[in-house]
Amino acid sequence: QHGRNLFCLLDDWCAQFPRSCTTPEALQTRECCPPWNGSPCGFSSGRGVCAPHPARDLPKPVDYRVNWPRAFYDSVCTCWGNYDGSDCGQCLPGWRGPQCQQRHHVERKEITDLTDSERETFLSSLHQAKQSLSSRYNILTSNDTTVDGNYAFQNTSVYNLYVWMHYYSAKSYAGSENNAAHRGPAFLFWHRVFLLFIEREIRELTGNQDFYIPYWDWTRTNHCNICTNKYFGGVREDGRIDSASLFSNLGIICIHSDASDPAHLIRNPGKDPIYKTLPTAADVEDTMATPLFDTPPFDITSKNSFRSKLEGFQIPSDSRHLNASMHNLVHRYFNGTMSLVPTAANDPIFMLHHSFIDKLLERWLQDHSEATYPESDQVHPAQRAQAYMAPFFPLRTNNYYLGRDTKSLGYSYKEHSLSRSAAGHITATQAEGRGDCETNVRRSKTSL
Numbered sequence: 001q002h003g004r005n006l007f008c009l010l011d012d013w014c015a016q017f018p019r020s021c022t023t024p025e026a027l028q029t030r031e032c033c034p035p036w037n038g039s040p041c042g043f044s045s046g047r048g049v050c051a052p053h054p055a056r057d058l059p060k061p062v063d064y065r066v067n068w069p070r071a072f073y074d075s076v077c078t079c080w081g082n083y084d085g086s087d088c089g090q091c092l093p094g095w096r097g098p099q100c101q102q103r104h105h106v107e108r109k110e111i112t113d114l115t116d117s118e119r120e121t122f123l124s125s126l127h128q129a130k131q132s133l134s135s136r137y138n139i140l141t142s143n144d145t146t147v148d149g150n151y152a153f154q155n156t157s158v159y160n161l162y163v164w165m166h167y168y169s170a171k172s173y174a175g176s177e178n179n180a181a182h183r184g185p186a187f188l189f190w191h192r193v194f195l196l197f198i199e200r201e202i203r204e205l206t207g208n209q210d211f212y213i214p215y216w217d218w219t220r221t222n223h224c225n226i227c228t229n230k231y232f233g234g235v236r237e238d239g240r241i242d243s244a245s246l247f248s249n250l251g252i253i254c255i256h257s258d259a260s261d262p263a264h265l266i267r268n269p270g271k272d273p274i275y276k277t278l279p280t281a282a283d284v285e286d287t288m289a290t291p292l293f294d295t296p297p298f299d300i301t302s303k304n305s306f307r308s309k310l311e312g313f314q315i316p317s318d319s320r321h322l323n324a325s326m327h328n329l330v331h332r333y334f335n336g337t338m339s340l341v342p343t344a345a346n347d348p349i350f351m352l353h354h355s356f357i358d359k360l361l362e363r364w365l366q367d368h369s370e371a372t373y374p375e376s377d378q379v380h381p382a383q384r385a386q387a388y389m390a391p392f393f394p395l396r397t398n399n400y401y402l403g404r405d406t407k408s409l410g411y412s413y414k415e416h417s418l419s420r421s422a423a424g425h426i427t428a429t430q431a432e433g434r435g436d437c438e439t440n441v442r443r444s445k446t447s448l
């Protein structure tokens with residue numbers, strides 16, 4: 001019911017909250033310390049403690065993603081050791097076992113390198129997440145959360161929880177274009193944490209500890225090579241998903257209940273003339289050659305900023321006449337659900353796209369161990385170095401993950417099975433048998 005069901009809501013504010021923190025008592029006492037094994041934050045099991053958080057001394061914000069989670073709570077769980085989660089009942093990424101003392105590691109592969117059974121397991125796990133109620137979280141749906149007590153909570157599936165979280169973070173602050181997870185220095189790490197979050201929820205749901213999100217290397221192709229029924233569904237002329245695909249009837253969350261916001265997945269890859277190509281291997285190399293992590297004013301106008309280039313606000317200077325690049329271009333290329341960034345996570349391709357963006361982040365960080373998170377007050381409030389990332393529990397500052405590599409977080413990226421030549425394209429012998437190789441090589445040359 002919660003799987004196929006459509007939630008077409010008006011312009012509401014939404015987020016995820018641990019179930020036990022949405023009771024009237026928790027909202028009244030301003031305490032979000034869910035019990036684990038009978039005591040708040042697993043205190044009597046030595047897992048963590050319910051404690052006041054530093055943000056509670058900051059002014060109460062108008063937008064509740066600012067000074068997170070000050071708008072709702074004064075006390076939350078602080079987890080000790082390798083414990084993690086809103087109730088300290090989970091392990092930090094990279095750890096497992098009853099006491100979270102065993103290392104855990106997965107290798108994220110390129111989606112087309114998965115074996116048939118790995119691919120089937122991945123796709124069916126997504127389906128299970130779409131059909132299963134989240135036992136841990138509720139979502140908040142209230143049209144004006146600046147009014148105290150104007151809160152409504154509802155159940156959601158594990159997958160839709162993730163869609164809501166992205167929507168919530170991507171929504172603009174009142175009167176500005178800024179948000180908590182895009183258009184600024186938090187963009188890359190926020191999405192890293194977001195993928196780790198849903199990966200862990202799906203592991204718990206399916207019992208498969210080795211579940212991971214593969215990546216989609218869109219520089220290997222000149223079209224959506226995963227828009228087939230073997231992967232995420234072929235596309236029909238009208239943008240709907242082929243009826244033979246598992247994804248054809250996937251209910252999605254829409255934000256406006258009108259015709260501009262259809263109740264099903266839409267993909268028209270390459271159909272929009274100003275976003276008709278995918279970024280190339282040369283675009284990736286150009287992005288990788290950017291020396292600074294981010295630059296003032298730390299927004300969409302930042303120049304020579306690795307973050308802004310990878311996010312896609314710096315347009316390549318070649319002759320393709322694009323109006324977006326890199327991450328943004330891939331979203332726009334789909335000319336459908338993926339293109340409306342707040343609702344984009346409805347399309348399962350979103351997570352593979354972001355897994356590849358995260359792979360590029362990791363590669364850049366390996367080459368720039370000196371990089372730091374900007375400490376400037378020019379950074380908009382929810383993305384400042386010392387601000388907590390909304391809407392995650394337990395609390396983590398935006399700069400927390402810079403300096404922690406993916407290995408320490410329990411994962412790494414397995415290179416694509418086909419290597420590339422130094423010029424960034426697939427070499428002729430390796431490309432034999434690949435239908436898209438000729439175009440790929442030609443595109444790389446044009447843009448070099």
Ligand SMILES: *[C@@H]1O[C@H](CO)[C@@H](O)[C@H](O)[C@H]1NC(C)=O
Nearest residue numbers: 010011142143144145147150
């Ligand atoms: C939004 O909330 C106000 C109360 O704060 C209520 O009067 C109004 O009907 C709500 N609008 C919608 C669309 O739910």
Ligand SMILES: *[C@@H]1O[C@H](CO)[C@@H](O)[C@H](O)[C@H]1NC(C)=O
Nearest residue numbers: 133134135138153154155156
């Ligand atoms: C959400 O699901 C739980 C567990 O099935 C149920 O007890 C609760 O009443 C549901 N809440 C709402 C608001 O539907």
Ligand SMILES: *[C@@H]1O[C@H](CO)[C@@H](O)[C@H](O)[C@H]1NC(C)=O
Nearest residue numbers: 274275315320321322323324
């Ligand atoms: C795309 O970019 C060109 C300049 O490169 C500009 O003239 C045009 O207005 C842009 N189109 C849109 C829809 O932004």
Ligand SMILES: *[C@@H]1O[C@H](CO)[C@@H](O)[C@H](O)[C@H]1NC(C)=O
Nearest residue numbers: 271272273335336337339340
């Ligand atoms: C799809 O492309 C058309 C132009 O061909 C554009 O007008 C429309 O806004 C695009 N839709 C989305 C959702 O990107």
